[in-house]
Amino acid sequence: MTDWNSIEAADCAVPADRPVDDLVSELSRALADPDPLVRDGAPYAVLATWIARGTIGTSRRLELGDEMAARFTDPRVEARTFAPLVLNMLLSAGDFKAGWVDSFERWYPAERDLRGHDGTLGWLHAVAHGADLLAGFGRHSEVAPERMLNLAAARLTAPTDHVYDQLEDDRLARAIALVLTRTDLSERDAVGWLDPIADRFGSDRISTPVPAHISNCLRTLRLLHFLADRGVRPTSELPAEPVHHREAVKSATAAVLDRIVRR
Template structure:
């Protein structure tokens, strides 16, 4: 097995005696490994750096993206939840296929294993990793931002018994806010996706004890209200907050939905 730590220590240089294609294949397998030291260690760092630096050529990047899209159907949770991280890297580099969006859209609201961290498997983070890709797709010129907002609503309203416990609700709120910075969204676009949340969790639907997905949604929307008010920072370090174009209309609608969710 390749010593990825050595490659990382050598400023990510490809070993002279190795075929780059074989190394990419091995990296892809490593990012589905159940051992978190393999999956989330130097192998992840090497793949990210090679994609960012263009070490992996365009045809291999696209093939890798196709592999990650297929991986959303993998029976192993860690394989499914690390696929969006790789797709995020690839789209950031300029690669894009509509098929990747379709595969992601089928997986994200349907994923049932929402554990943030597992003692044996390490970080899984389905909601957070999916939120990062939703953010990336939602700001991409070839993706309809309304669809990504509706996908976020579908994730928030999907029944689950797991209360998000690793700040994943915050990651999703920030992703939604970044999609909402798109200037081509109408006021109705920016608020209409909340109708599905209102229909699911409105005052006439409240039951106690509250469900896990009710709690997850409530906490996500609370942070989104703050971000709508103050703006949301882009993923770049130390960047200033970006205002949401339909700030006031969004705050009004969020306030209505939140009020109905907690009304007794």
């Protein structure tokens, strides 16, 4: 096996004795490894660097994206949940295929293992990693922003017994806010995705303890309301961008929160 730690230590220089495509195939396998020290260690850093630098050719990057899209149906959770990270790297490098969006859309609300971290497998983070890709697709010119907003609603209304415990609600709220910075969003689309959330949670009686899916939804929408008011940073280095239709989004989010908590 390639010594990825040494390659990372050498500023991710490409080994001269191996074809890049073969190395990328090994990295792809490593990003699905059940060992978190492999999956989330040097191979992750090397792959991210090579994609950002353009070290990997365009055709191989697109093949890699197809591999990640297919991985959404992998039986192993760690393989599924690291696929969106790689796809987001590729999006950032300017790569895009419509089929990647379709595969992601099928997986994200259907994923049932929502653990943020596992003592053996390490970081899983399905909701958070998926949220990052949702933001990437949602800000892409070839993806209708309302499609990703509706996908966020589907994730929030999917039944689960798991309470977000590793800031997944923050990551999802931030992703939604980033999609809402799209200036081509109509006001109706900027708030319409909240309707199924209000319909799903606004009529049920809240039992005690509060069900996990309702707690997750409430916490996500509360932060979204804050971000709609203050704006959201695409990265830590960039200034905050305003949410389009800011007042309408704030009003609609507050109305949904009020409808849920006053039942």
